[in-house]
Amino acid sequence: MPRLPRLAAVATATVALTLLASVPTAASEARGTSPRPVAGGEPTVSDPRIVARFDFALGQTPENIALGPDGSAYLTMSFARQVVNVDKHGNRRTVATLPPVANPNTPVIGAAAALGIARAHDGTLYVVYATGTRETGVWRIKPDGSAPVQIAELPPNGFPNGIALDEKCGALYVADSVLGTVWRVPQEGGTPTAWATGTALQPIAPPAGFGVGANGIKVHKDAVWVSNSDRQTLLRIPVRHDESAGPIEVRATGLDGIDDFAFTGHGDTVLAALIENHEVALVRPDGTHKIVLTARDGLSNPTSVAVRDRKVYVPSASYFAPVKDPNLLLARLGKAKKG
Template sequence: MPRLPRPAGIAMAVLALGVLATAPASGGEPALSDARLVAHFDFAAGRTPENIALERDGSADLTFAFARQVANVTRQGATRILATLPSVANPHTPLVRAAMVLGIARAHDGTLYVTYATGTAKTGVWRIARGGGAPRQIAKLPADGLPNGLALDEHRGVLYAADSVLGTVWRIPRSGGKAVAWAKGAALTPAPAPSEGVGANGIKVHGHAVWVSNTDRGTLLRIPVRPDDTAGAVEKRATGLAGIDDFAFTGRGHTVLAALISSNRVALVRPDGTHTEVLTRQAGLSNPTAVAVRDRTVYVAGGAYYTMRDPNLLIARLHRGFDR
């Protein structure tokens, strides 16, 4: 999620689809194939997809950051707006100065949770009932922060939100209530100027740990969840991932697909921290912001924040051997 003004009023120019390309991850065998764009969105209307949660039917729930909307998009590209976050008269959101809906997480019962950054008391976590409807704020977060990625741990009944400005992982009861600063430290903070000012960004719960990306520092981090639910020491699991935004695990192991927003790439990150480019702009990527994986189907959202052209949703196929 970069620093830029609200895009309303800017005309959208659609990228040519071009050649759908994949790159080999190792040994010449591609990790992904059959990449195709399934939906294009209106940049001028602020429909810039920021994050993804997957439904059981294979459709994707997307946050449209600057439109303040949550939408459901089928694998055939049909789009339905599920909810719109309330408008804010004078947003003072750090970095962007506009109200933005960012992270999204889905519970097994279909309830959706999103982060909303406004620079006002409306900043926090909001809940949307299954099937859509009026959002309800369930937790407040600091107005001077930028709550970005969101992850749900249903086993523990908590949500984790990554704050890109304050360098903090917040822990929030799923039922709502007071947010607690669960993890902090230099590894989660933005890099010094002249960086974009975006630290902790994407976040996932995986393997008894909370994993976080740091956009400015190009790192993928693992924070163990101790038996008493407190945060363990931050572990650096991969570096050199310039512009990393959101990410997703390909299976039960520690292999990750990471969206590299500024370079229009998706990288495969192996458990040892090495990484390889597996999708490029040739496949239709337009500043990829988020990745999701289910049953070897890979979803990539493109927010078009830098290209300002063709925000979209792409689907590709994950090859066997990379789904571990």
């Protein structure tokens, strides 16, 4: 979920903002359209195009993404409480709908929302559902079409957001934006453990921040990487041999409005969604970054990124864009020589 002001639910699952977020400056939008080579033999992002558009009025706000082996995208539609599959031609089908909650009391947003998503090799999907009730937690969606099942309950006063799966260890990691915690949940379900905590994962209280800390999360090379929206940082948490968390390392700063992210390959180069300014940044292993996609390419509050087979997928939820245009963007990733 993005670094958002408080939201209120309204009829037909739409949402309204009580505060306005910043919009891209003229200089930001003037950075040009693709292709955009990055100096030093780094990846390039080119040929952006919108492959699917959604209906904001129906709560179709694509929040997070997992990819299937056929290149199709599984998207959580946060306020519709749905998982939707979109193929490379833009065709879509509803995979599952999470159950309604009578009186949601979700921190930060006030409404029930489907947030992070991860996919196992057998096609099982794991989705984070934040409700402010006992339904808050991790839900499993099997590929057989059966109804979603809650496999882990997380604190209702928290805001579980991004999710990452480590099938080698049989563990799910969930970033809690309000409690500043990375939860570890057995893949088969069960009692969550507060795997990592600390100031680096904590939000910053208003008015200095928006109360949204740990947000996006990925497992990468024996470590769990986490973004912190309020602190504008990208963090790395080593996984020790006993599977406990090592010391939290700050790997990049100054990433204004960072939401979720993805690695471009086996190295530590990242593409990060910067929700407030409608941008995607390429974050280098040394922590510096460069904007590679903007609103001119079709981004409208981008929330997450996925990479596969030299393709970049970017969902935009359009939560607080002046013009509501929730969509899925597809671009080409140039071959990386380094990183």
